[in-house]
Amino acid sequence: MKSQENVANHPAMLGDxxxxxxxxxxxxxxxxxxxxxLIFIGMVVLMSFLSPAFLNVYNLMNVxxxxxxxxxxxxxxxxxxxxxGIDLSSxxxxxxxxxxxxxxxHPGEYPLIVPIAIGLxxxxxxxxxxxxxxxxxxxxxxxxxxxxxxxxxxxxLLYSDGRPIGNLSDSxxxxxxxxxxxxxxxxIVFLIMGIISHLLLSKTKFGKYTYAIGxxxxxxxxxxxxxxxxxxxxxxxxxxxxAIAGLMLTARVSAGQPSMGQMxxxxxxxxxxxxxxxxxxxxxxxxxxMIGALIIGVLNNGLDLLNVSSYWQQILKGAIIVAAVLLxxxxxxxx
Amino acid sequence: MGTEYILEMENISKEFPGVKALDKIRLKxxxxxxxxxxxxxxxxxxTLMKIIFGMYTPDSGTMKFKGKxxxxxxxxxxxxxxxxxxxxELSPVPYMTVAENIFLGREPVYGKTGWVNTKKMIEDTRKxxxxxxxxxxxxxxxxxxxxxxxxxxxxxxAVSYHADLIIMDEPxxxxxxxxxxxxxxxxxxxxxxxxxxxxxxxxxxxxxKICDExxxxxxxxxxxxxxxxxxxxxxxxxxMVGREIKQVFHKEKAEIKEVALSVKNLSRAxxxxxxxxxxxxxxxxxxxxxxGSxxxxxxxxxxxxxxPTSGEIYLHGNRxxxxxxxxxxxxxxxxxxxxRKLTGAFLPLSVRDNMTISxxxxxxxxxxxxxxxxxxACDEQIERLNIKTPNLNQLILNxxxxxxxxxxxxxxxxxxxxxxxxxxxTRGVDVGAKSEIHKLMSKxxxxxxxxxxxSSELPEILGMSDRIIVMHEGNKKGxxxxxxxxxxxILELAYQ
Ligand SMILES: Nc1ncnc2c1ncn2[C@@H]1O[C@H](COP(=O)(O)OP(=O)(O)OP(=O)(O)O)[C@@H](O)[C@H]1O
Ligand SMILES: [Mg+2]
Numbered sequence: 002m003k004s005q006e007n008v009a010n011h012p013a014m015l016g017d018x019x020x021x022x023x024x025x026x027x028x029x030x031x032x033x034x035x036x037x038x039l040i041f042i043g044m045v046v047l048m049s050f051l052s053p054a055f056l057n058v059y060n061l062m063n064v065x066x067x068x069x070x071x072x073x074x075x076x077x078x079x080x081x082x083x084x085x086g087i088d089l090s091s092x093x094x095x096x097x098x099x100x101x102x103x104x105x106x107h108p109g110e111y112p113l114i115v116p117i118a119i120g121l122x123x124x125x126x127x128x129x130x131x132x133x134x135x136x137x138x139x140x141x142x143x144x145x146x147x148x149x150x151x152x153x154x155x156x157x158l159l160y161s162d163g164r165p166i167g168n169l170s171d172s173x174x175x176x177x178x179x180x181x182x183x184x185x186x187x188x189i190v191f192l193i194m195g196i197i198s199h200l201l202l203s204k205t206k207f208g209k210y211t212y213a214i215g216x217x218x219x220x221x222x223x224x225x226x227x228x229x230x231x232x233x234x235x236x237x238x239x240x241x242x243x244a245i246a247g248l249m250l251t252a253r254v255s256a257g258q259p260s261m262g263q264m265x266x267x268x269x270x271x272x273x274x275x276x277x278x279x280x281x282x283x284x285x286x287x288x289x290x291m292i293g294a295l296i297i298g299v300l301n302n303g304l305d306l307l308n309v310s311s312y313w314q315q316i317l318k319g320a321i322i323v324a325a326v327l328l329x330x331x332x333x334x335x336x
Numbered sequence: 337m338g339t340e341y342i343l344e345m346e347n348i349s350k351e352f353p354g355v356k357a358l359d360k361i362r363l364k365x366x367x368x369x370x371x372x373x374x375x376x377x378x379x380x381x382x383t384l385m386k387i388i389f390g391m392y393t394p395d396s397g398t399m400k401f402k403g404k405x406x407x408x409x410x411x412x413x414x415x416x417x418x419x420x421x422x423x424x425e426l427s428p429v430p431y432m433t434v435a436e437n438i439f440l441g442r443e444p445v446y447g448k449t450g451w452v453n454t455k456k457m458i459e460d461t462r463k464x465x466x467x468x469x470x471x472x473x474x475x476x477x478x479x480x481x482x483x484x485x486x487x488x489x490x491x492x493x494a495v496s497y498h499a500d501l502i503i504m505d506e507p508x509x510x511x512x513x514x515x516x517x518x519x520x521x522x523x524x525x526x527x528x529x530x531x532x533x534x535x536x537x538x539x540x541x542x543x544x545k546i547c548d549e550x551x552x553x554x555x556x557x558x559x560x561x562x563x564x565x566x567x568x569x570x571x572x573x574x575x576m577v578g579r580e581i582k583q584v585f586h587k588e589k590a591e592i593k594e595v596a597l598s599v600k601n602l603s604r605a606x607x608x609x610x611x612x613x614x615x616x617x618x619x620x621x622x623x624x625x626x627x628g629s630x631x632x633x634x635x636x637x638x639x640x641x642x643x644p645t646s647g648e649i650y651l652h653g654n655r656x657x658x659x660x661x662x663x664x665x666x667x668x669x670x671x672x673x674x675x676r677k678l679t680g681a682f683l684p685l686s687v688r689d690n691m692t693i694s695x696x697x698x699x700x701x702x703x704x705x706x707x708x709x710x711x712x713a714c715d716e717q718i719e720r721l722n723i724k725t726p727n728l729n730q731l732i733l734n735x736x737x738x739x740x741x742x743x744x745x746x747x748x749x750x751x752x753x754x755x756x757x758x759x760x761x762t763r764g765v766d767v768g769a770k771s772e773i774h775k776l777m778s779k780x781x782x783x784x785x786x787x788x789x790x791s792s793e794l795p796e797i798l799g800m801s802d803r804i805i806v807m808h809e810g811n812k813k814g815x816x817x818x819x820x821x822x823x824x825x826i827l828e829l830a831y832q
Binding site for chain 2: 200204205206209210212213215216217219220221222223224225226227279282283284
């Protein structure tokens with residue numbers, strides 16, 4: 002087990018006071034570390050008993066594809082929350098990216114790279130503005146991104162005149178509807194972005210600084226970390242991920258829509274929190290968030306299959322978010 | 337009177353994942369006495385205190401308080417039963433006033449309305465502070481106070497519960513001799529009222545000045561209890577560490593070479609003015625002065641945390657502009673800050689991340705942090721500083737105070753700085769580790785590093801410094817060489 006590495010053979014460490022962990026401790030350690038994962042497995046098992054339609058490749062693929070958009074957004078949101086920030090603008094940025102990219106994606110007009118590049122640029126710009134306003138302007142991220150949330154939605158409506166922009170090229174539609182080796186393209190992007198984000202957060206300077214800023218911003222400054230710069234980078238990365246989700250969603254529904262992505266910011270925050278990200282900063286992982294998104298997906302899908310009304314679905318989702326946070330704060334208190 | 341003991345603990349054990357923090361500990365405190373609890377960093381002192389205060393439940397063992405079995409549901413319960421505590425880590429609510437902090441959780445209200453009677457609260461606080469002769473405004477915001485005053489407020493708060501037993505976990509680590517004397521006055525008057533006190537400190541002289549009995553823990557084990565009169569410093573240290581350590585300062589002669597850092601007429605409005613000094617390679621420069629004399633503010637300015645309003649800084653003879661800590665670090669400076677919790681540790685992060693955060697560039701390979709070399713470097717530091725942690729993934733939050741301090745020191749050593757600024761480097765560090773840190777300072781000086789050390793402990797200043805500057809109310813009052821310096825001369829300059 003990772004956290005037990007090299008305990009016994011290090012002379013300077015606690016020596017004979019360190020005991021081999023008993024199986025009970027091991028189990029509780031396992032649970033506190035992988036608890037969310039176990040809950041996820043439990044849900045899958047339960048669902049496959051309750052509904053025969055659940056455990057079939059097509060349905061499972063469907064679940065993952067549905068949450069891949071939110072999952073991608075949630076990765077950026079996780080990093081933002083780790084710094085004790087918050088990003089409320091993801092859904093609106095998705096909408097803005099959607100309408101603008103769609104208007105460059107009609108068949109026979111521009112090569113595929115143009116709508117993609119423009120879409121990504123919008124996301125990056127929006128994120129960069131979020132980060133700059135909250136870091137340099139010393140404005141709480143809640144307010145800064147709330148502003149962006151409202152403004153970006155307004156821009157999307159303005160740009161599209163409030164109407165969907167349809168007639169998209171086949172190559173663009175592939176981003177949302179295509180498959181490679183039978184696996185939907187959004188799932189592939191979800192996994193790839195998951196790996197990249199995970200590496201970024203756990204293995205790079207950028208990631209270590211993200212945790213440090215969230216753990217103690219003042220100490221981070223004294224350690225020579227350019228806090229403002231990294232905050233801007235983190236929000237920018239979150240914006241980029243929103244843009245990726247926005248492009249794929251647009252392709253998926255074959256239209257740029259100014260109403261797209263409503264409530265996505267909240268679902269993304271929920272996925273992060275269910276996955277163990279702490280709103281008080283310094284704690285959270287990408288795999289946790291991915292599982293968090295999957296839990297939301299399985300829940301939605303399962304309740305659909307069981308014919309539970311969408312009203313109840315919302316109520317249950319709310320309860321689960323609160324339960325997840327409760328579990329987490331219990332865990333922290335205990336240690 | 338019934339039993340003569342106010343608190344009796346037997347066979348108390350407590351385990352954390354991977355650490356047996358307490359193993360069959362006994363502690364018996366007599367009524368109206370001051371009982372010292374001694375032991376190295378990580379010996380289990382704070383853990384034992386948290387058990388008495390209801391923050392942890394012991395895995396096994398019995399506790400009796402005032403002759404009756406003691407079972408606690410939490411700190412509130414402990415307070416209700418007559419036990420209060422001053423915590424090792426200050427925990428004020430920064431944006432609330434002194435009065436609000438003191439009455440947190442038991443605010444006086446109008447009748448049963450729940451409406452806080454602010455006037456009464458402030459008045460009661462004023463009376464309390466007055467009776468203890470602590471000169472702090474009850475309506476001041478907590479974060480506007482100096483650390484020393486915050487500590488005094490915490491002391492007042494602990495006293496205000498009229499408890500029969502007060503636990504003081506390193507109450508003097510953040511205050512100077514003057515305030516320590518003040519605290520002792522308070523303790524003596526509490527003793528007269530038959531209040532018992534458990535006193536934890538790493539400062540030996542305090543123990544023999546104020547304590548009646550001493551219990552020693554070592555590595556979670558009970559070593560013994562003796563009357564203070566039957567012990568002396570050397571015997572006590574031997575009990576604590578299990579081997580002999582001479583309590584002398586490990587000052588070794590180092591060759592003092594060219595000037596590494598010099599500051600000229602440095603000022604920051606309202607904090608300090610016209611300070612000039614230099615420190616040479618191989619030299620340890622001590623900065624003495626009272627709390628609030630501008631010492632910490634001075635070095636914070638040099639390090640770029642709050643840049644100075646005027647004046648010049650030279651490194652190796654070249655004028656430099658330092659606008660941020662990042663600039664300072666680039667110029668190979670390091671600063672160990674005085675407040676671990678506020679400006680030092682990343683509490684939710686691991687020992688590994690805490691140690692390497694400011695030297696990550698060293699460990700990057702192909703853009704990724706190379707975990708093997710990180711581990712190697714951390715293990716080296718753990719061995720060098722004798723840091724007690726079950727592994728590198730342990731959260732720094734779970735280390736004992738002294739071991740946290742060592743992790744932070746290791747952080748800066750990993751940067752291999754030329755100019756090392758240490759603000760209260762041995763605060764909360766046990767005798768053994770203290771002399772190790774002193775040894776290390778001597779060694780670093782011999783390697784040609786320039787060291788600036790702020791300390792509120794005069795023996796440490798006198799023992800370690802080659803030269804001493806004394807600050808008073810934001811001004812440099814004088815400079816003494818090692819040979820001319822004495823306790824009296826420093827105090828004379830510091831108080832004026
Ligand atoms: N919550 C916790 N989780 C895991 N380990 C802990 C926890 N609290 C304390 N420990 C461990 O228990 C041991 C005793 O710690 P404790 O804080 O009681 O030491 P201490 O005697 O107060 O030391 P110091 O003088 O440095 O304050 C240490 O090894 C510490 O790492
Ligand atoms: Mg302690």
